[in-house]
Amino acid sequence: IAGITQAPTSQILAAGRRMTLRCTQDMRHNAMYWYRQDLGLGLRLIHYSNTAGTTGKGEVPDGYSVSRANTDDFPLTLASAVPSQTSVYFCASSDSGSGELFFGEGSRLTVL
Amino acid sequence: AQKITQTQPGMFVQEKEAVTLDCTYDTSDQSYGLFWYKQPSSGEMIFLIYQGSYDEQNATEGRYSLNFQKARKSANLVISASQLGDSAMYFCAMREHYNTDKLIFGTGTRLQVFP
Numbered sequence: 718i719a720g721i722t723q724a725p726t727s728q729i730l731a732a733g734r735r736m737t738l739r740c741t742q743d744m745r746h747n748a749m750y751w752y753r754q755d756l757g758l759g760l761r762l763i764h765y766s767n768t769a770g771t772t773g774k775g776e777v778p779d780g781y782s783v784s785r786a787n788t789d790d791f792p793l794t795l796a797s798a799v800p801s802q803t804s805v806y807f808c809a810s811s812d813s814g815s816g817e818l819f820f821g822e823g824s825r826l827t828v829l
Numbered sequence: 830a831q832k833i834t835q836t837q838p839g840m841f842v843q844e845k846e847a848v849t850l851d852c853t854y855d856t857s858d859q860s861y862g863l864f865w866y867k868q869p870s871s872g873e874m875i876f877l878i879y880q881g882s883y884d885e886q887n888a889t890e891g892r893y894s895l896n897f898q899k900a901r902k903s904a905n906l907v908i909s910a911s912q913l914g915d916s917a918m919y920f921c922a923m924r925e926h927y928n929t930d931k932l933i934f935g936t937g938t939r940l941q942v943f944p
Contacts, residue, residue: 748930759835759920760934767929775931807874811930816862818932820874 719743721821723808729827730798738793738824740808748811749791750775750818751783753804760807766791798828831856833923835935842911842942849896850906850938852921858882862924863904864932865895869917877919880904911942 724739742749747768752760752775762775766785780802782794791810795802805825809818832855842848854863865877880888880895888895896905908915918939922932 750931752934757838757936759833759936760922762931762933765931776933805872809874816864816879816924816930816932817876818864818874818930819876823872 720819721808721810723806723821723824725824726822727825727827729829730795732798732800732828734798736795736798736826738795738806738808738826740791740793740821741789742791742808742810742819743789744810744812744819745788746810746812746819747788749785750809750811751781751791751793752807752809753777754807754823755804763793763806795826798826800828802826803828831858831861831923831925831933833921833933833935835921835938837938838936839939839941842908842940844913844942844944845910847907847909848911848940850908850919850921850940852904852906852935854902854904854921854923856902856923863895863897864922864924865893865904865906866920866922866934867917868920868937869914874920878906908940913942913944916940916942 721742750765751763764783766772808821834853861882863880867875878890892909894907920937921935925931
């Protein structure tokens, strides 16, 4: 049972570099999300997608972009990483209407 | 705007005792959902319990119950008979709007269970 798979698990990145965090789900959920988790701030929504072909901005979208070419994949791209993007990133999905989010195991990103 | 507030950064409880983790929320929507997630030290997010705004009874899932007080806009998590494995970070979350599944999260409470 895979559920949601995120890659990489951990990455150290030089500032200014481009980085894509990958997220794949095998549950055929319509909706997918990217959150970042920072100490003392909880989880904050970066971008979301209600269905393949559509995306929307969350609470903290600046510096990030997403695409949703198909149901299963929802990559998050940092075009030019900055140290403030050091965080743990969680991808999640939901079966629209159920409310419950299913999370991946997270990707720890360090930008130096 | 919707908001979730968890005022307890950390809590301690002795094994086998009950503990309440506080959560208050703010929303102008009449229909909403409230969630609790557990995050152990390994990092994964584990769904614990859900309460709908129109549910008349408090949600329960095993040792977890949600003390839902709608007039006070509070949705406290009660863990009965605490176990060492309950030591974790706990997040309260709210479904932002009735017709989306976007969740907004509180800042979390770290629970430590000691023998």
